[in-house]
Amino acid sequence: MEIETEKIEERVKEYSGGIRERYTDLTLVFFLLATGLMLYQHSTGWSWDFNTYSMIGEYIFHSGFYMEWLRPPLASTAMGLLQYIFTRKISEYVFIGLTSAFFLYGSRKFSESFDLEPDKFYIFALTPAVIFFSTMNGTEMLSLAFALLFLADFQKTRSGLWLGLTFLTRYNFGVLIPLILLQRDLKKIVKTGIISGLTLVPWLLYNYIQTGNPLTSFGNFLMLNVFLRYTSTALNPHNLLIMTLPTAAILLAYLKPEIREKINFSREDVLIISYSGLVTLSYLTADYRSLRYLYPLTVPAAFYASKTWTIVDREKIFYMLAAVNLVVGGLGLGISGLTPPGKYLDSADAVNGCMAESEYWLMTNYAGAPTRPVSNENITMERLQDGYRSISFKGPDYRNVSAPVLEDNGRFTVYGYSELCKKPGKADRTYLEGFNERNNLNYTFLGYIYDRFIKEKLEALGQWK
Structure with missing residues (x-):
């Protein structure tokens, strides 16, 4: 030894x-x-x-x-x-x-x-x-x-x-x-x-x-x-x-x-x-x-x-x-500006295991609550009626949500229907899919490039001719 x-x-x-x-x-x-x-x-x-x-x-x-x-x-x-x-x-x-x-x-x-x-x-x-x-x-x-x-x-x-x-x-x-x-x-x-x-x-x-x-x-x-x-x-x-x-x-x-x-x-x-x-x-x-x-x-x-x-x-x-x-x-x-996690951890507990949406979706996902980004009012209501919880960290007056308030403690507000609960799933949609949903469109990446940068120029060229 x-x-x-x-x-x-x-x-x-x-x-x-x-x-x-x-x-x-x-x-x-x-x-x-x-x-x-x-x-x-x-x-x-x-x-x-x-x-x-x-x-x-x-x-x-x-x-x-x-x-x-x-x-x-x-x-x-x-x-x-x-x-x-x-x-x-x-x-x-x-x-x-x-x-x-x-x-x-x-x-x-x-x-x-x-x-x-x-x-x-x-x-x-x-x-x-x-x-x-x-x-x-x-x-x-x-x-x-x-x-x-x-x-x-x-x-x-x-x-x-x-x-x-x-x-x-x-x-x-x-x-x-x-x-x-x-x-x-x-x-x-x-x-x-x-x-x-x-x-x-x-x-x-x-x-x-x-x-x-x-x-x-x-x-x-x-x-x-x-x-x-x-x-x-x-x-x-x-x-x-x-x-x-x-x-x-x-x-x-x-x-x-x-x-x-x-x-x-x-x-x-x-x-x-x-x-x-x-x-x-x-x-x-x-x-x-x-x-x-x-x-x-x-x-x-x-x-x-x-x-x-x-x-x-x-x-x-x-x-x-x-x-x-x-x-x-x-x-x-010492002044790094990193975000204190307390309210996000508490909000993840407040959704009681239901799928959620939020304007700070990344933080609530990291806290353990599967969350999608907020889209628009119509989609928010569809989600709530499907059992989602909608979490807002900007106060009850920031978003126009016509649904019961399940919790409002000054740090965040949770909307939803207590009798409904959407089973948590993956929050893995692409940015383009979210863009299409918010604007009621159906673009592919190449389709968007064509419409935005090529089609207009071709039409302008045709008019010029």
Whole structure:
């Protein structure tokens, strides 16, 4: 037993020594503290998007009842697989920890590929805003880790794998597809494209088996975020800085001629600048501009800050920046704005096991009550007469519901007929199906595209002729 114990201790020392060789003490401490902040943030309340990904994983692997087809699958797949080992809630914390570790790995591979100091790039990349948004909504940090591996292996065929996985984590990263043209080798470009496409095949097959259409998920994503996005936000140029401060301040060193003279412009710069341009362009041309959509810009900011630091090299300032990132990031998490779950948990109990509808359907689903989104007054009445419960969190005067009030406690109102109770079922309709129901239409995805964007132009062209 003593010999076996000694062997185990030696292996642990070798393993920990290997980690120490790859990562400095500062990097490991920063990683642990940043991960701790993300875990703490998750404990402060519920996030609509994060809860969605968690329930989709439950739906795919564990016969759950809630599904949003417009979401990409990778984060949900990871959470769903973890749910074979842990409870749903614990799986979420494990997912956050693994995501943070994977981002550390991706940062190191990127740094090695671009000849940067790994600890500098990693800490420069994790600005306060980046820490704040990393895992709050579920996919920002994971998708960026895959994007870093795509850039790190850009001249290798397996870059197609990383690009495909990036897209399956956040569909928004489809804007990076044109980058493969920079490989400047037709065979390599074709191979990268094929591998990226093959990466999508399992998800396309799942869509086809479940819905009869392999493009259900991506099509519904486009419906919500492009074709039927009724809300818009003003362009705030300062958002371009918020995501990357204080790291972006280091780039002021480029104003000095002696600094610029020592930094050579290379093919790597073309790749990073093109990456930055595509991300920025997608943000500027979008109707809805959330600050977190600029999350990927931390890569070029950290890249050029790291290159500059090889010349500036002032350790005290570097440690100060690391401290600022953690302290400001921690203060930001104190006002994270995550939703307290109390009223949603209570409302789930108040429906007494009946199927429900609500304007906050995601939260009540996560609380355990199968719930569909509110549609319109006529459909609400049809549902109530079928035994549904209608839950409103905006007060009894917000919605015109002509049905008995079963509970009104100031936090939520429950409508329904006590003698009727619809057996709970799955809440897994597509966004397009909900759109058709609300508007009494019968569109397919391609039918909507034709009517909205092609038919009118053809008719106008015919009139012009």
